[in-house]
Amino acid sequence: MGYLTKLLLGIVLLYAGAEALVWGAKNLSVQAGVPAAVAGVTIIAFATTAPELFVGVISSTDYRAKLGLGAIVGSNIANIGLVLGITALIRPLEVDGSVFRRDVPAMVLAAVALVALGWDWTYGAFDGAVLLAGLVVFTVVLVRSVRGDRADAADAETATEPVSEPVATDGGVVAERRVEPALYVGAVVLALALLLVGSRQLINGGSGTMAYLGMGDRLIGLVVLAFGTSLPELAASVVGAVRGETDFSVGNVVGSNVYNILAVMGVVALMGTVFVPFEIHETDFLALLAFTAAAVGVMAYKRRVSRFDGLLLVGGYLVYARWFLLG
Known part of the structure; x- marks a missing residue:
């Protein structure tokens, strides 16, 4: 199988896996009563x-960890410049108040932490532990916030909504028509398998194709892998915008950028040890901070x-891609 075929197959499998993962995870969240923004x-x-x-972990096992770093930095830039920008072009996005107060600062702190920890040109076990500790703190804050929101929503529903008549089945037992959770869990398991295979194909195909064209690991990670791994965010956010679920779209971009750094880079x-290439240290770190600041500004x-x-975000990404990536 040629490198280009592997590259295309990897992107398709990643997209299919992410779609299945989003579908299963979203429906599980609906059954748990989690609001769209959360x-x-x-x-x-x-x-x-x-x-x-998956790309970060697999590239680390292949001793090409800077591919994973490039994919993380490039994906976060693409999430803001392309995903948020394109989604806003489809439909103006309303930013949920809790997302702006709680999650946007987390996105900023994660980006600053990534740059600060990598400013000495390496990431080691200590840096990974710091990032994962930040993930634990972020998760605890989210869980507490979700519990508070659900409690407030339950109190409001109890106070305002009338009691409805129960619906009896043939056996006389009150029941709610819904798809079994096992179906959603199965979709998640299938999605993980597709993501594993797709990541391997994307790395092999993308690195082989661009190496053949004379491009190094930085461009492979920042262009091919970052774009390929940003497809799930793009698909999920565009679908959310088309359906009018703009809280879902904004939250997806913000949350993805936080997890990319704290979870993925923490594990990698x-x-x-991950060595930071000169171009990422001198150019792409600053681009990440600039795009993050731009996202905060527009929100x-x-x-x-x-x-x-x-339009400004997409234009900024095209300028970055043309002058700083492709030369």
């Missing part, structure tokens, strides 16, 4: 981060991302 930051964001995790750094303005904002 589901976007937590379950869906973590689900769409799975490709980056624990697996072995802070009236708590929405307009079509004009989306």
Whole structure:
């Protein structure tokens, strides 16, 4: 199988796996009563981060960990410039207040931590432990917030909604029509298998194709792998925008960027020392901070991302790709 065929197959499998993962995870969250904005930051964001995790871990086992670093940095930049920008072009995005107050600062702190820890040109076990500790703190804050939101929602529902009549089945037992959770769990398991195979094909095909064209690991990670692993975020956010679930779309981008750094880079750094290439240290780290600041700026303005904002984000990414990546 040629490198280009492997590359295309990897992207298709990653996309299919991410779609199955998002579908299963989203429906599990609905059954758990998690609001759309919270589901976007937590379950869906973590689900769409799975490709980056698989790519990072597999590239580390192949002793090409800087591929994983490039994919993480490039994916976060693409999530803001392309995913958030394109989604806003489709439909202006409203930013949920809790997402802006709680999760956007976490995205900023994660980006700053990634740059600060890698400023000495390496990531080691200590750096990985710091990032994973940040993940634990972020998760604890999210869980407490979700519990508080669910308690408030339950109190409001009890106070405002009338008692409805029970619906009896043929056996006289009250029941709710719903798909069995086992189906959603099965979709998640299948998705993980597709992501594993797709990640391997994407790395082999992408690195082989671009190496043949004379490009190094930085460009392979920042262009091919980052774009390929950002497809799940793009698909999930675009679907959310088309359906009018803009809280879901914004939360997906913010949450994915947090998990990319804290979870994926934390695991990769624990697996072995990662050396930071010169171009990532001098250019891409600054680009990550710039795009993160741009995202905060557009979200802070009236708590929405307009079509004009989306145009600026996409334009900024195209400028970055043209002048700083492709030369």
